[in-house]
Amino acid sequence: MRAADYEHMDLLLPETKEMLDSNGDDRIEYLRTDKWIPYPRANQILKKIEELLKEPTKTRMSNLLIVGESNNGKTSLVKKFWRSHPPSDGLYEDAYPVMYVQAPPVPDERRFYDAILTVLLVPFRHRDAPSQKIADISYYFNKIGTRMLIVDEIHNILSGSVPKQRAFMNALKNLGNQLAIPIVLVGTKDALMATNTDMQISSRFKPEHLPVWRLDREFVQLLASIETTLPLRKPSDLATKELAQEIYRLSEGYIGEIVAVIGEAAVVAIQSGSERITTKEIKESGFIPPSKRRVITELESG
Ligand SMILES: Nc1ncnc2c1ncn2[C@@H]1O[C@H](COP(=O)(O)OP(=O)(O)OP(=O)(O)O)[C@@H](O)[C@H]1O
Ligand SMILES: [Mg+2]
Incomplete structure:
Protein backbone atom coordinates (compact mmCIF):
# COMPACT_ATOMS: atom_id res chain seq x y z
CA MET A 1 0.00 0.00 0.00
CA LYS A 35 6.65 15.27 20.70
CA TRP A 36 5.12 18.53 21.78
CA ILE A 37 1.33 18.52 21.66
CA PRO A 38 -0.15 21.97 22.13
CA TYR A 39 -3.21 22.58 24.32
CA PRO A 40 -4.92 25.79 25.45
CA ARG A 41 -3.60 26.00 29.03
CA ALA A 42 -0.04 25.33 27.90
CA ASN A 43 -0.35 28.01 25.22
CA GLN A 44 -1.57 30.51 27.82
CA ILE A 45 1.34 29.80 30.13
CA LEU A 46 3.84 29.88 27.25
CA LYS A 47 2.48 33.30 26.35
CA LYS A 48 2.97 34.50 29.92
CA ILE A 49 6.58 33.32 29.96
CA GLU A 50 7.12 35.01 26.61
CA GLU A 51 5.74 38.29 27.98
CA LEU A 52 8.07 37.99 30.93
CA LEU A 53 11.05 37.56 28.63
CA LYS A 54 10.06 40.68 26.70
CA GLU A 55 9.57 42.81 29.81
CA PRO A 56 11.98 45.72 29.99
CA THR A 57 14.53 45.60 32.80
CA LYS A 58 13.39 47.22 36.03
CA THR A 59 14.46 47.12 39.66
CA ARG A 60 11.82 44.56 40.62
CA MET A 61 11.50 42.07 37.82
CA SER A 62 8.33 39.96 37.70
CA ASN A 63 8.67 36.24 38.25
CA LEU A 64 6.47 33.20 37.74
CA LEU A 65 5.80 29.96 39.57
CA ILE A 66 4.41 27.14 37.45
CA VAL A 67 2.66 24.61 39.68
CA GLY A 68 1.01 21.31 38.92
CA GLU A 69 0.77 17.69 39.92
CA SER A 70 3.60 15.36 39.08
CA ASN A 71 3.62 13.92 35.53
CA ASN A 72 1.34 16.64 34.28
CA GLY A 73 3.53 18.40 31.74
CA LYS A 74 5.39 21.13 33.66
CA THR A 75 8.89 20.22 32.52
CA SER A 76 7.71 19.54 28.96
CA LEU A 77 6.18 23.00 28.90
CA VAL A 78 9.24 24.94 30.03
CA LYS A 79 11.50 22.84 27.81
CA LYS A 80 9.23 23.72 24.92
CA PHE A 81 9.75 27.38 25.82
CA TRP A 82 13.49 26.85 26.09
CA ARG A 83 13.56 25.19 22.64
CA SER A 84 11.79 28.17 21.12
CA HIS A 85 14.65 30.38 22.37
CA PRO A 86 17.55 28.03 21.72
CA PRO A 87 21.18 28.81 22.39
CA SER A 88 23.24 29.65 19.34
CA ASP A 89 26.92 29.05 18.71
CA GLY A 90 29.54 31.44 19.91
CA LEU A 91 30.00 33.90 22.71
CA TYR A 92 28.06 36.91 21.64
CA GLU A 93 25.03 38.88 22.65
CA ASP A 94 21.86 36.82 22.82
CA ALA A 95 23.75 33.54 22.42
CA TYR A 96 21.93 31.96 25.37
CA PRO A 97 18.68 33.83 26.05
CA VAL A 98 17.06 31.35 28.43
CA MET A 99 18.77 29.12 30.97
CA TYR A 100 17.10 25.99 32.39
CA VAL A 101 18.44 24.36 35.56
CA GLN A 102 17.08 22.03 38.21
CA ALA A 103 17.00 23.06 41.84
CA PRO A 104 19.53 21.12 43.94
CA PRO A 105 18.10 18.21 45.96
CA VAL A 106 18.51 20.26 49.14
CA PRO A 107 18.12 24.02 49.74
CA ASP A 108 21.80 24.83 49.39
CA GLU A 109 22.58 28.16 47.78
CA ARG A 110 26.09 27.19 46.73
CA ARG A 111 24.98 24.02 44.99
CA PHE A 112 22.41 26.04 43.11
CA TYR A 113 25.06 28.44 41.82
CA ASP A 114 27.24 25.42 40.97
CA ALA A 115 24.42 24.07 38.79
CA ILE A 116 24.27 27.33 36.85
CA LEU A 117 28.05 27.59 36.49
CA THR A 118 28.11 23.99 35.23
CA VAL A 119 25.68 24.86 32.43
CA LEU A 120 27.82 27.91 31.67
CA LEU A 121 30.92 25.66 31.48
CA VAL A 122 32.68 28.01 33.89
CA PRO A 123 35.20 26.38 36.21
CA PHE A 124 34.42 26.82 39.91
CA ARG A 125 35.14 25.34 43.30
CA HIS A 126 32.20 24.34 45.44
CA ARG A 127 33.71 26.14 48.43
CA ASP A 128 34.07 29.48 46.62
CA ALA A 129 32.13 32.27 48.31
CA PRO A 130 28.54 32.72 47.10
CA SER A 131 29.34 36.36 46.29
CA GLN A 132 32.12 35.19 43.95
CA LYS A 133 29.79 32.72 42.26
CA ILE A 134 27.09 35.35 41.81
CA ALA A 135 29.64 37.72 40.31
CA ASP A 136 30.71 35.03 37.83
CA ILE A 137 27.12 34.19 36.93
CA SER A 138 26.34 37.86 36.45
CA TYR A 139 29.40 38.37 34.23
CA TYR A 140 28.61 35.41 31.98
CA PHE A 141 24.87 36.04 31.80
CA ASN A 142 25.69 39.54 30.56
CA LYS A 143 28.22 38.29 28.10
CA ILE A 144 25.98 35.69 26.46
CA GLY A 145 22.75 37.60 26.86
CA THR A 146 20.90 35.34 29.30
CA ARG A 147 17.65 37.13 30.05
CA MET A 148 15.68 34.49 31.94
CA LEU A 149 16.38 31.75 34.44
CA ILE A 150 14.08 28.73 34.71
CA VAL A 151 14.45 26.62 37.86
CA ASP A 152 12.66 23.27 37.73
CA GLU A 153 11.95 20.88 40.63
CA ILE A 154 11.79 23.74 43.09
CA HIS A 155 9.84 21.52 45.53
CA ASN A 156 13.21 19.81 46.17
CA ILE A 157 14.06 22.54 48.61
CA LEU A 158 11.33 21.35 50.97
CA SER A 159 13.72 18.60 51.99
CA GLY A 160 15.51 21.15 54.20
CA SER A 161 14.47 22.94 57.38
CA VAL A 162 12.17 25.95 57.14
CA PRO A 163 14.97 28.47 57.87
CA LYS A 164 17.09 26.85 55.14
CA GLN A 165 14.17 26.96 52.70
CA ARG A 166 13.66 30.62 53.51
CA ALA A 167 17.33 31.42 53.05
CA PHE A 168 17.35 29.62 49.71
CA MET A 169 14.27 31.45 48.44
CA ASN A 170 15.81 34.74 49.52
CA ALA A 171 19.00 33.93 47.66
CA LEU A 172 16.91 33.19 44.56
CA LYS A 173 15.03 36.43 44.83
CA ASN A 174 18.24 38.39 45.33
CA LEU A 175 19.90 36.68 42.39
CA GLY A 176 16.98 37.76 40.20
CA ASN A 177 17.31 41.34 41.46
CA GLN A 178 21.03 41.44 41.02
CA LEU A 179 20.93 40.02 37.51
CA ALA A 180 17.79 42.05 36.72
CA ILE A 181 16.25 39.06 34.92
CA PRO A 182 12.95 37.26 35.55
CA ILE A 183 12.97 33.86 37.24
CA VAL A 184 10.49 31.10 36.42
CA LEU A 185 10.13 28.48 39.14
CA VAL A 186 8.57 25.11 38.33
CA GLY A 187 7.37 22.48 40.77
CA THR A 188 4.60 20.38 42.25
CA LYS A 189 2.03 22.09 44.40
CA ASP A 190 4.28 21.59 47.41
CA ALA A 191 6.42 24.26 45.79
CA LEU A 192 3.76 26.76 46.77
CA MET A 193 4.64 26.03 50.38
CA ALA A 194 8.25 26.83 49.64
CA THR A 195 7.40 30.25 48.27
CA ASN A 196 4.93 30.84 51.06
CA THR A 197 7.67 30.75 53.67
CA ASP A 198 7.72 34.50 53.34
CA MET A 199 5.23 37.14 52.13
CA GLN A 200 8.05 39.06 50.47
CA ILE A 201 8.74 36.03 48.34
CA SER A 202 5.23 34.76 47.65
CA SER A 203 4.25 38.20 46.39
CA ARG A 204 7.11 38.07 43.89
CA PHE A 205 6.25 34.68 42.36
CA LYS A 206 2.87 34.65 40.72
CA PRO A 207 1.53 31.09 40.56
CA GLU A 208 0.22 29.69 37.28
CA HIS A 209 -1.50 26.34 37.71
CA LEU A 210 -1.37 23.44 35.32
CA PRO A 211 -4.44 21.51 36.47
CA VAL A 212 -5.13 17.81 36.11
CA TRP A 213 -7.33 17.17 33.08
CA ARG A 214 -11.09 16.78 33.34
CA LEU A 215 -13.21 14.66 31.06
CA ASP A 216 -14.45 17.56 28.97
CA ARG A 217 -14.20 19.06 25.51
CA GLU A 218 -10.60 20.14 25.93
CA PHE A 219 -9.65 16.60 26.87
CA VAL A 220 -11.34 15.23 23.77
CA GLN A 221 -9.54 17.88 21.71
CA LEU A 222 -6.24 16.76 23.25
CA LEU A 223 -6.95 13.17 22.23
CA ALA A 224 -7.63 14.30 18.67
CA SER A 225 -4.30 16.19 18.68
CA ILE A 226 -2.44 13.15 19.99
CA GLU A 227 -4.00 11.05 17.25
CA THR A 228 -2.36 13.29 14.62
N1 LIG B 1 2.44 18.92 25.69
C1 LIG B 1 2.86 17.66 25.67
N2 LIG B 1 2.95 16.97 24.51
C2 LIG B 1 3.34 15.69 24.49
N3 LIG B 1 3.70 14.98 25.54
C3 LIG B 1 3.64 15.60 26.75
C4 LIG B 1 3.22 16.97 26.87
N4 LIG B 1 3.26 17.28 28.17
C5 LIG B 1 3.69 16.19 28.83
N5 LIG B 1 3.90 15.16 27.98
C6 LIG B 1 4.33 13.81 28.33
O1 LIG B 1 4.11 13.61 29.70
C7 LIG B 1 5.29 13.18 30.38
C8 LIG B 1 5.35 13.86 31.72
O2 LIG B 1 5.48 15.26 31.54
P1 LIG B 1 6.51 16.14 32.37
O3 LIG B 1 7.78 15.42 32.61
O4 LIG B 1 6.58 17.44 31.67
O5 LIG B 1 5.70 16.28 33.73
P2 LIG B 1 6.07 17.08 35.05
O6 LIG B 1 4.82 17.81 35.43
O7 LIG B 1 7.31 17.87 34.85
O8 LIG B 1 6.31 15.90 36.08
P3 LIG B 1 7.24 15.88 37.42
O9 LIG B 1 6.52 16.71 38.45
O10 LIG B 1 7.25 14.45 37.79
O11 LIG B 1 8.56 16.45 37.06
C9 LIG B 1 6.43 13.59 29.45
O12 LIG B 1 7.47 12.68 29.51
C10 LIG B 1 5.79 13.55 28.07
O13 LIG B 1 5.88 12.27 27.54
MG1 LIG C 1 9.18 17.78 35.74
Whole structure:
Protein backbone atom coordinates (compact mmCIF):
# COMPACT_ATOMS: atom_id res chain seq x y z
CA MET A 1 0.00 0.00 0.00
CA ARG A 2 1.33 3.45 -0.85
CA ALA A 3 0.99 6.39 1.53
CA ALA A 4 -1.62 7.91 -0.77
CA ASP A 5 -3.96 5.06 0.09
CA TYR A 6 -4.45 5.70 3.80
CA GLU A 7 -7.87 7.25 4.24
CA HIS A 8 -7.07 9.36 7.32
CA MET A 9 -3.59 10.50 6.34
CA ASP A 10 -4.54 14.14 5.88
CA LEU A 11 -5.44 14.22 9.56
CA LEU A 12 -1.88 13.32 10.54
CA LEU A 13 1.10 15.61 11.04
CA PRO A 14 3.28 15.73 7.89
CA GLU A 15 6.17 13.94 9.66
CA THR A 16 3.78 11.28 11.01
CA LYS A 17 2.32 10.78 7.55
CA GLU A 18 5.79 10.09 6.24
CA MET A 19 6.20 7.29 8.76
CA LEU A 20 3.18 5.30 7.59
CA ASP A 21 5.08 3.14 5.13
CA SER A 22 7.89 2.34 7.58
CA ASN A 23 8.13 -1.04 9.24
CA GLY A 24 6.69 -1.76 12.68
CA ASP A 25 9.95 -1.32 14.60
CA ASP A 26 10.64 2.08 13.07
CA ARG A 27 7.12 3.22 13.75
CA ILE A 28 7.31 2.06 17.38
CA GLU A 29 10.58 3.96 17.75
CA TYR A 30 8.92 7.04 16.28
CA LEU A 31 6.01 6.62 18.72
CA ARG A 32 8.43 6.71 21.62
CA THR A 33 10.14 9.95 20.62
CA ASP A 34 8.96 12.97 22.58
CA LYS A 35 6.65 15.27 20.70
CA TRP A 36 5.12 18.53 21.78
CA ILE A 37 1.33 18.52 21.66
CA PRO A 38 -0.15 21.97 22.13
CA TYR A 39 -3.21 22.58 24.32
CA PRO A 40 -4.92 25.79 25.45
CA ARG A 41 -3.60 26.00 29.03
CA ALA A 42 -0.04 25.33 27.90
CA ASN A 43 -0.35 28.01 25.22
CA GLN A 44 -1.57 30.51 27.82
CA ILE A 45 1.34 29.80 30.13
CA LEU A 46 3.84 29.88 27.25
CA LYS A 47 2.48 33.30 26.35
CA LYS A 48 2.97 34.50 29.92
CA ILE A 49 6.58 33.32 29.96
CA GLU A 50 7.12 35.01 26.61
CA GLU A 51 5.74 38.29 27.98
CA LEU A 52 8.07 37.99 30.93
CA LEU A 53 11.05 37.56 28.63
CA LYS A 54 10.06 40.68 26.70
CA GLU A 55 9.57 42.81 29.81
CA PRO A 56 11.98 45.72 29.99
CA THR A 57 14.53 45.60 32.80
CA LYS A 58 13.39 47.22 36.03
CA THR A 59 14.46 47.12 39.66
CA ARG A 60 11.82 44.56 40.62
CA MET A 61 11.50 42.07 37.82
CA SER A 62 8.33 39.96 37.70
CA ASN A 63 8.67 36.24 38.25
CA LEU A 64 6.47 33.20 37.74
CA LEU A 65 5.80 29.96 39.57
CA ILE A 66 4.41 27.14 37.45
CA VAL A 67 2.66 24.61 39.68
CA GLY A 68 1.01 21.31 38.92
CA GLU A 69 0.77 17.69 39.92
CA SER A 70 3.60 15.36 39.08
CA ASN A 71 3.62 13.92 35.53
CA ASN A 72 1.34 16.64 34.28
CA GLY A 73 3.53 18.40 31.74
CA LYS A 74 5.39 21.13 33.66
CA THR A 75 8.89 20.22 32.52
CA SER A 76 7.71 19.54 28.96
CA LEU A 77 6.18 23.00 28.90
CA VAL A 78 9.24 24.94 30.03
CA LYS A 79 11.50 22.84 27.81
CA LYS A 80 9.23 23.72 24.92
CA PHE A 81 9.75 27.38 25.82
CA TRP A 82 13.49 26.85 26.09
CA ARG A 83 13.56 25.19 22.64
CA SER A 84 11.79 28.17 21.12
CA HIS A 85 14.65 30.38 22.37
CA PRO A 86 17.55 28.03 21.72
CA PRO A 87 21.18 28.81 22.39
CA SER A 88 23.24 29.65 19.34
CA ASP A 89 26.92 29.05 18.71
CA GLY A 90 29.54 31.44 19.91
CA LEU A 91 30.00 33.90 22.71
CA TYR A 92 28.06 36.91 21.64
CA GLU A 93 25.03 38.88 22.65
CA ASP A 94 21.86 36.82 22.82
CA ALA A 95 23.75 33.54 22.42
CA TYR A 96 21.93 31.96 25.37
CA PRO A 97 18.68 33.83 26.05
CA VAL A 98 17.06 31.35 28.43
CA MET A 99 18.77 29.12 30.97
CA TYR A 100 17.10 25.99 32.39
CA VAL A 101 18.44 24.36 35.56
CA GLN A 102 17.08 22.03 38.21
CA ALA A 103 17.00 23.06 41.84
CA PRO A 104 19.53 21.12 43.94
CA PRO A 105 18.10 18.21 45.96
CA VAL A 106 18.51 20.26 49.14
CA PRO A 107 18.12 24.02 49.74
CA ASP A 108 21.80 24.83 49.39
CA GLU A 109 22.58 28.16 47.78
CA ARG A 110 26.09 27.19 46.73
CA ARG A 111 24.98 24.02 44.99
CA PHE A 112 22.41 26.04 43.11
CA TYR A 113 25.06 28.44 41.82
CA ASP A 114 27.24 25.42 40.97
CA ALA A 115 24.42 24.07 38.79
CA ILE A 116 24.27 27.33 36.85
CA LEU A 117 28.05 27.59 36.49
CA THR A 118 28.11 23.99 35.23
CA VAL A 119 25.68 24.86 32.43
CA LEU A 120 27.82 27.91 31.67
CA LEU A 121 30.92 25.66 31.48
CA VAL A 122 32.68 28.01 33.89
CA PRO A 123 35.20 26.38 36.21
CA PHE A 124 34.42 26.82 39.91
CA ARG A 125 35.14 25.34 43.30
CA HIS A 126 32.20 24.34 45.44
CA ARG A 127 33.71 26.14 48.43
CA ASP A 128 34.07 29.48 46.62
CA ALA A 129 32.13 32.27 48.31
CA PRO A 130 28.54 32.72 47.10
CA SER A 131 29.34 36.36 46.29
CA GLN A 132 32.12 35.19 43.95
CA LYS A 133 29.79 32.72 42.26
CA ILE A 134 27.09 35.35 41.81
CA ALA A 135 29.64 37.72 40.31
CA ASP A 136 30.71 35.03 37.83
CA ILE A 137 27.12 34.19 36.93
CA SER A 138 26.34 37.86 36.45
CA TYR A 139 29.40 38.37 34.23
CA TYR A 140 28.61 35.41 31.98
CA PHE A 141 24.87 36.04 31.80
CA ASN A 142 25.69 39.54 30.56
CA LYS A 143 28.22 38.29 28.10
CA ILE A 144 25.98 35.69 26.46
CA GLY A 145 22.75 37.60 26.86
CA THR A 146 20.90 35.34 29.30
CA ARG A 147 17.65 37.13 30.05
CA MET A 148 15.68 34.49 31.94
CA LEU A 149 16.38 31.75 34.44
CA ILE A 150 14.08 28.73 34.71
CA VAL A 151 14.45 26.62 37.86
CA ASP A 152 12.66 23.27 37.73
CA GLU A 153 11.95 20.88 40.63
CA ILE A 154 11.79 23.74 43.09
CA HIS A 155 9.84 21.52 45.53
CA ASN A 156 13.21 19.81 46.17
CA ILE A 157 14.06 22.54 48.61
CA LEU A 158 11.33 21.35 50.97
CA SER A 159 13.72 18.60 51.99
CA GLY A 160 15.51 21.15 54.20
CA SER A 161 14.47 22.94 57.38
CA VAL A 162 12.17 25.95 57.14
CA PRO A 163 14.97 28.47 57.87
CA LYS A 164 17.09 26.85 55.14
CA GLN A 165 14.17 26.96 52.70
CA ARG A 166 13.66 30.62 53.51
CA ALA A 167 17.33 31.42 53.05
CA PHE A 168 17.35 29.62 49.71
CA MET A 169 14.27 31.45 48.44
CA ASN A 170 15.81 34.74 49.52
CA ALA A 171 19.00 33.93 47.66
CA LEU A 172 16.91 33.19 44.56
CA LYS A 173 15.03 36.43 44.83
CA ASN A 174 18.24 38.39 45.33
CA LEU A 175 19.90 36.68 42.39
CA GLY A 176 16.98 37.76 40.20
CA ASN A 177 17.31 41.34 41.46
CA GLN A 178 21.03 41.44 41.02
CA LEU A 179 20.93 40.02 37.51
CA ALA A 180 17.79 42.05 36.72
CA ILE A 181 16.25 39.06 34.92
CA PRO A 182 12.95 37.26 35.55
CA ILE A 183 12.97 33.86 37.24
CA VAL A 184 10.49 31.10 36.42
CA LEU A 185 10.13 28.48 39.14
CA VAL A 186 8.57 25.11 38.33
CA GLY A 187 7.37 22.48 40.77
CA THR A 188 4.60 20.38 42.25
CA LYS A 189 2.03 22.09 44.40
CA ASP A 190 4.28 21.59 47.41
CA ALA A 191 6.42 24.26 45.79
CA LEU A 192 3.76 26.76 46.77
CA MET A 193 4.64 26.03 50.38
CA ALA A 194 8.25 26.83 49.64
CA THR A 195 7.40 30.25 48.27
CA ASN A 196 4.93 30.84 51.06
CA THR A 197 7.67 30.75 53.67
CA ASP A 198 7.72 34.50 53.34
CA MET A 199 5.23 37.14 52.13
CA GLN A 200 8.05 39.06 50.47
CA ILE A 201 8.74 36.03 48.34
CA SER A 202 5.23 34.76 47.65
CA SER A 203 4.25 38.20 46.39
CA ARG A 204 7.11 38.07 43.89
CA PHE A 205 6.25 34.68 42.36
CA LYS A 206 2.87 34.65 40.72
CA PRO A 207 1.53 31.09 40.56
CA GLU A 208 0.22 29.69 37.28
CA HIS A 209 -1.50 26.34 37.71
CA LEU A 210 -1.37 23.44 35.32
CA PRO A 211 -4.44 21.51 36.47
CA VAL A 212 -5.13 17.81 36.11
CA TRP A 213 -7.33 17.17 33.08
CA ARG A 214 -11.09 16.78 33.34
CA LEU A 215 -13.21 14.66 31.06
CA ASP A 216 -14.45 17.56 28.97
CA ARG A 217 -14.20 19.06 25.51
CA GLU A 218 -10.60 20.14 25.93
CA PHE A 219 -9.65 16.60 26.87
CA VAL A 220 -11.34 15.23 23.77
CA GLN A 221 -9.54 17.88 21.71
CA LEU A 222 -6.24 16.76 23.25
CA LEU A 223 -6.95 13.17 22.23
CA ALA A 224 -7.63 14.30 18.67
CA SER A 225 -4.30 16.19 18.68
CA ILE A 226 -2.44 13.15 19.99
CA GLU A 227 -4.00 11.05 17.25
CA THR A 228 -2.36 13.29 14.62
CA THR A 229 1.01 12.01 15.91
CA LEU A 230 0.22 8.28 15.78
CA PRO A 231 1.85 6.39 12.89
CA LEU A 232 -1.05 3.96 12.54
CA ARG A 233 -2.43 3.01 9.15
CA LYS A 234 -6.07 3.21 10.16
CA PRO A 235 -7.99 5.92 12.04
CA SER A 236 -8.71 5.24 15.71
CA ASP A 237 -11.09 8.11 16.46
CA LEU A 238 -9.81 8.50 20.02
CA ALA A 239 -12.22 11.37 20.52
CA THR A 240 -15.27 9.09 20.45
CA LYS A 241 -17.05 8.80 23.79
CA GLU A 242 -16.19 5.21 24.65
CA LEU A 243 -12.46 5.57 23.94
CA ALA A 244 -12.21 8.98 25.60
CA GLN A 245 -13.84 7.63 28.76
CA GLU A 246 -11.56 4.61 28.85
CA ILE A 247 -8.39 6.69 28.32
CA TYR A 248 -9.55 9.11 30.98
CA ARG A 249 -10.23 6.33 33.46
CA LEU A 250 -6.79 4.76 32.97
CA SER A 251 -4.83 8.03 32.88
CA GLU A 252 -6.64 9.64 35.82
CA GLY A 253 -6.22 12.94 34.01
CA TYR A 254 -2.41 13.29 34.02
CA ILE A 255 -1.03 14.20 30.62
CA GLY A 256 1.99 11.92 31.09
CA GLU A 257 -0.39 8.99 31.62
CA ILE A 258 -2.68 10.03 28.76
CA VAL A 259 0.27 10.01 26.36
CA ALA A 260 1.49 6.69 27.84
CA VAL A 261 -1.87 4.84 27.60
CA ILE A 262 -2.29 5.87 23.98
CA GLY A 263 1.35 5.10 23.15
CA GLU A 264 1.18 1.60 24.60
CA ALA A 265 -2.10 0.85 22.86
CA ALA A 266 -0.57 2.10 19.61
CA VAL A 267 2.32 -0.34 20.05
CA VAL A 268 -0.23 -3.17 20.40
CA ALA A 269 -2.02 -1.89 17.29
CA ILE A 270 1.22 -2.04 15.29
CA GLN A 271 2.39 -5.40 16.65
CA SER A 272 -0.98 -7.12 16.21
CA GLY A 273 -1.50 -5.68 12.75
CA SER A 274 -4.86 -4.16 13.71
CA GLU A 275 -3.37 -0.70 12.96
CA ARG A 276 -5.92 1.15 15.06
CA ILE A 277 -6.63 1.74 18.72
CA THR A 278 -9.91 0.38 20.06
CA THR A 279 -10.79 -0.65 23.62
CA LYS A 280 -9.34 -4.05 22.67
CA GLU A 281 -5.81 -2.69 22.06
CA ILE A 282 -6.02 -0.61 25.23
CA LYS A 283 -7.00 -3.69 27.23
CA GLU A 284 -4.25 -5.81 25.66
CA SER A 285 -1.63 -3.20 26.49
CA GLY A 286 -2.21 -4.09 30.17
CA PHE A 287 -1.96 -0.45 31.23
CA ILE A 288 -2.42 0.04 34.97
CA PRO A 289 -3.75 3.41 36.24
CA PRO A 290 -1.25 5.37 38.37
CA SER A 291 -3.17 5.07 41.64
CA LYS A 292 -3.26 1.25 41.30
CA ARG A 293 0.45 1.20 40.41
CA ARG A 294 1.18 3.05 43.64
CA VAL A 295 -0.81 0.50 45.66
CA ILE A 296 1.05 -2.37 43.98
CA THR A 297 4.42 -0.74 44.70
CA GLU A 298 3.44 -0.24 48.34
CA LEU A 299 2.33 -3.84 48.69
CA GLU A 300 5.51 -5.13 47.07
CA SER A 301 7.72 -3.06 49.33
CA GLY A 302 5.80 -4.56 52.26
N1 LIG B 1 2.44 18.92 25.69
C1 LIG B 1 2.86 17.66 25.67
N2 LIG B 1 2.95 16.97 24.51
C2 LIG B 1 3.34 15.69 24.49
N3 LIG B 1 3.70 14.98 25.54
C3 LIG B 1 3.64 15.60 26.75
C4 LIG B 1 3.22 16.97 26.87
N4 LIG B 1 3.26 17.28 28.17
C5 LIG B 1 3.69 16.19 28.83
N5 LIG B 1 3.90 15.16 27.98
C6 LIG B 1 4.33 13.81 28.33
O1 LIG B 1 4.11 13.61 29.70
C7 LIG B 1 5.29 13.18 30.38
C8 LIG B 1 5.35 13.86 31.72
O2 LIG B 1 5.48 15.26 31.54
P1 LIG B 1 6.51 16.14 32.37
O3 LIG B 1 7.78 15.42 32.61
O4 LIG B 1 6.58 17.44 31.67
O5 LIG B 1 5.70 16.28 33.73
P2 LIG B 1 6.07 17.08 35.05
O6 LIG B 1 4.82 17.81 35.43
O7 LIG B 1 7.31 17.87 34.85
O8 LIG B 1 6.31 15.90 36.08
P3 LIG B 1 7.24 15.88 37.42
O9 LIG B 1 6.52 16.71 38.45
O10 LIG B 1 7.25 14.45 37.79
O11 LIG B 1 8.56 16.45 37.06
C9 LIG B 1 6.43 13.59 29.45
O12 LIG B 1 7.47 12.68 29.51
C10 LIG B 1 5.79 13.55 28.07
O13 LIG B 1 5.88 12.27 27.54
MG1 LIG C 1 9.18 17.78 35.74
